Amino acid sequence: MQPFFTLTRRELGAYFVSLTGYVIITVSLFLIGLSFYTIVSKLQAESTPLPITELFYITPFFWLVLLLSAPIITMRVFSLEHSTGTFETLMTTPISDWQVVMAKFTASLVFYMVMWLPLLGCLAAIRYVTRDPSSMDPNIVGTTFLGIFLLGCLYMSMGCFASSVTKSQMIAAMLSLAIGLSLFILTFLGEQLPMEKGWAVATLNHMSMLEHMQDFSRGVIDSRAVIYYLSATGFFLFLTYRVVESRRWK
Numbered sequence: 001m002q003p004f005f006t007l008t009r010r011e012l013g014a015y016f017v018s019l020t021g022y023v024i025i026t027v028s029l030f031l032i033g034l035s036f037y038t039i040v041s042k043l044q045a046e047s048t049p050l051p052i053t054e055l056f057y058i059t060p061f062f063w064l065v066l067l068l069s070a071p072i073i074t075m076r077v078f079s080l081e082h083s084t085g086t087f088e089t090l091m092t093t094p095i096s097d098w099q100v101v102m103a104k105f106t107a108s109l110v111f112y113m114v115m116w117l118p119l120l121g122c123l124a125a126i127r128y129v130t131r132d133p134s135s136m137d138p139n140i141v142g143t144t145f146l147g148i149f150l151l152g153c154l155y156m157s158m159g160c161f162a163s164s165v166t167k168s169q170m171i172a173a174m175l176s177l178a179i180g181l182s183l184f185i186l187t188f189l190g191e192q193l194p195m196e197k198g199w200a201v202a203t204l205n206h207m208s209m210l211e212h213m214q215d216f217s218r219g220v221i222d223s224r225a226v227i228y229y230l231s232a233t234g235f236f237l238f239l240t241y242r243v244v245e246s247r248r249w250k
Helices: 002-016 019-045 052-057 060-074 079-084 086-091 097-115 118-130 138-164 169-192 198-206 209-217 223-248
Strands: none
Touching: 002 019, 002 097, 019 052, 019 060, 019 097, 019 118, 052 118, 052 138, 052 209, 060 097, 060 138, 060 169, 079 086, 079 169, 097 138, 097 223, 118 138, 138 169, 138 209, 138 223, 169 198, 169 209, 209 223
């Protein structure tokens, strides 16, 4: 396991010593701040029975952070190794292909979760201003971040796969954005299909990230959603592993 932790530490450190990492954090902090401002403005106008965490997820800024940050975070994980020629050197070290894939995936996921930490500050500020302890209920906050974590698992795995198939970071980012955006668009198709198409509607609803985050932001953990995200993450990580494995022998 030592090679895995060493590579993970190296990959994670690369995010915090590069300008790209701080640009990602700055832009996400700006979008989370806009979401916070929108929510505060609505609460001043009228009260709402919805949990504060649900108000955050229904703003478009929440989804912009996810859709835009994932391709940028993951575009370099394999593409940079290929373009600089360090991939061949990495493959000669005593580390397995799975460890390489999981180390890069883990580092990108940890950075992704660090990027969302300002959300805790926003929730704490709302609790302080409203004097309402329920606005930062530990269970609801925990399930909300569980939903953010599972979404991150899926999108980081898709980004790793996109980065593994090309030497160009720009192409990797565009491919990751295309896959992630397509999956997000499927979220809305279930509402457009007629109800008599039961199996199609049921399948699309099962993939609905909006409904999943609605449950998580209300403190509800649906095991079907958890299994879906973990299975989809495993699928893309397996594809990434197969690409890495094939490149090792080329």
